[in-house]
Amino acid sequence: MVAGAGKAGSMRGPWSIDGRMVYPRELVLVGGGHSHVQVLRTQRSAPLDARVTLVVDQPLAAYSGMVPGLVAGQYRPEQLQIDLRPLARQAGIRVIHARCTGLDVQGRRVLLEGRPPLRYDLVSLNVGSTVAGAGLPGVREHALSTRPIAAFVRRFEQLAARGAEHVIIVGAGAGGVELAFCVQARLGCRVTVVAGQLLARRPGLNARLREAAAGRGITWEIPARVARVEAWGAHLEDGRQLEADAVLWVAGAAPHAGLFEGLPTDAAGFVLVEDSLQVVGHPEVFAVGDCASLRDQAWVPKAGVYAVRQGPVLLQNLRRSLLGDPALPFEAQRDFLTLLNLGDGTALGEKWGQAIQGAWVFELKDRLDRDFVAKFQVLDAQGRPDRGGHRAP
Ligand SMILES: Cc1cc2nc3c(=O)[nH]c(=O)nc-3n(C[C@H](O)[C@H](O)[C@H](O)COP(=O)(O)OP(=O)(O)OC[C@H]3O[C@@H](n4cnc5c(N)ncnc54)[C@H](O)[C@@H]3O)c2cc1C
Missing domain, CATH: 3.50.50.60 (FAD/NAD(P)-binding domain)
Structure with a gap:
């Protein structure tokens, strides 16, 4: 008999099966980057079969694509912030507010500043980069x-x-x-x-x-x-x-110093991953976004757009790993729409060598950026997406 299995909240266990205690798998997400916010969001509607913990040094994640607009006075700080706590809370994910200082890969533990280490069965790194x-x-x-x-x-x-x-x-x-x-x-x-x-x-x-x-x-x-x-x-x-x-x-971009000791890295020091987003030689460790370099697609730049696109693949491969299924590859698109905010209500863009410019290009960028952030800015008083505060002053 399985006690406690069923809905998202109760999947965390432990369960008693025929008198034996069965413990859930531990998935630790380190960092609240552009990929992990997608995992947090999906965990509510289609939960992974694991106990999920988020470790972040900063509970407010900022969406960098809107930072120049903030500097120009087009946005207020709260318009580009994603508060990771309600997003995680809604999905029954535990949040640990602490800086990760590295992994103990042999012992499968996430090392934290000022706190005891956290054991993991699977861990995913989405900690971005420094300058x-x-x-x-x-x-x-x-x-x-x-x-x-x-x-x-x-x-x-x-x-x-x-x-x-x-x-x-x-x-x-x-x-x-x-x-x-x-x-x-x-x-x-x-x-x-x-x-x-x-x-x-x-x-x-x-x-x-x-x-x-x-x-x-x-x-x-x-x-x-x-x-x-x-x-x-x-x-x-x-x-x-x-x-x-x-x-x-x-x-x-440069890698966070000391964070990836014990893991394979590229010449610059970013964690080396397979196309599956699993660290080379460590299938139980995933790494995405700026902190990772794809071994077989080394041309992929450190850009938020790739961190966003890796989100669904990460989610799918975490799910497959927990089920014991083989992971699927992330295939990076060679080109993406670049949109540069010129600070005066216009923007300049390019895709496939075609340049575009004007107020409508800024409006397009503004809409894409706001829509992305709004997906993760979860709550008003009723727990609905709060779109009320998203227009520029
Ligand atoms: C001014 C500026 C403008 C940019 N504009 C664009 C743009 O328009 N388009 C584009 O594609 N790219 C842009 N970029 C690049 C983009 O910011 C990065 O590629 C992107 O943020 C990387 O996302 P990420 O998911 O890897 O990590 P991030 O979004 O940086 O998230 C990292 C997360 O990890 C957390 N973290 C970090 N260290 C630790 C730790 N030790 N322990 C626990 N948590 C930790 C952070 O608090 C954060 O939650 C811009 C960069 C800058 C500086």
Whole structure:
């Protein structure tokens, strides 16, 4: 006889079967990234056959795609936040608010800061990334790093309150470019972007970007590299010094130090996964989003869009692993629609080499971003999706 089997809430066990205690499998989700929020959401309607625990250092997850819009003053902070606690609570998922410091792979335990380790049968890592180049002299002390996002937003608002005449942005990937336009739109100041390359993955947009920047006080120091950041600005590697009120650091993704010891990594230090999203040689460990690199699709960039697309595959493969079925592959799409917020109510986009620009492109981006976040912003007083607060002020 099985006591307690049946609905989602009661699947957590333990159960008594013919007088023996049977314990549920333990699934630990580490991090509240773009893939894990999908697991949390689905657990309510189609639960996995395991006791699920979420470990997060920060119960409020920020949706990075809307951060430039926040900087431009188009959104309020709560509009891009996903509160992981009600999302988990609705699905009967336990939440542990603690920083994960690593895995004890042999003992199958998640190591936590200031708390006892957590045993797992399956574990999934969706902890994102930190910024590259943070080890350069002066970056930690003086630059406004875009990670963690909450700290960035707080420090940017302080800068906005003080006002600025000149801001340096280091990095010209999608995030750096958007921030350049959005900082300029909000502060009305001069902006200099320093980077090795402009939008390396979207060279087709460069001419339009330069055109949009002209007349707005945005200049490009490309190719150039920052050697050191000071309280007054930055030294470039070629010996020049640029004075500025602030240096914003958006120099690409780097792995969280020390978190993946005992796991195979790529040359940059990101966890190496199979197409199934299982860590190479460790089928009981999954890793998704920025923290993982696909061994056989190494070209996949660190972009939120891939973390979002890995969500359904992760969910399916967690389910299959719990059932003892073989995992299915994640096949990354080569191209996706890039939409860059230009901070003035317009956006610039590209897919398959076709550029689009204008207010309607911003409206499209705004709708896609809000719809994504709204799916996970669960509750109003009646427990319904609260869409009331989602329009920009
Ligand atoms: C300004 C900016 C704009 C961007 N715009 C875009 C865009 O428009 N489109 C796009 O595709 N990409 C964009 N990106 C890139 C995008 O942010 C990342 O690729 C994406 O956030 C990665 O998502 P993720 O699910 O891997 O992790 P994240 O969304 O970063 O989530 C990581 C989670 O793990 C938690 N966590 C971290 N460390 C620990 C720990 N040790 N223990 C417990 N929990 C932990 C965090 O609190 C968080 O909940 C942008 C980046 C920046 C900086």
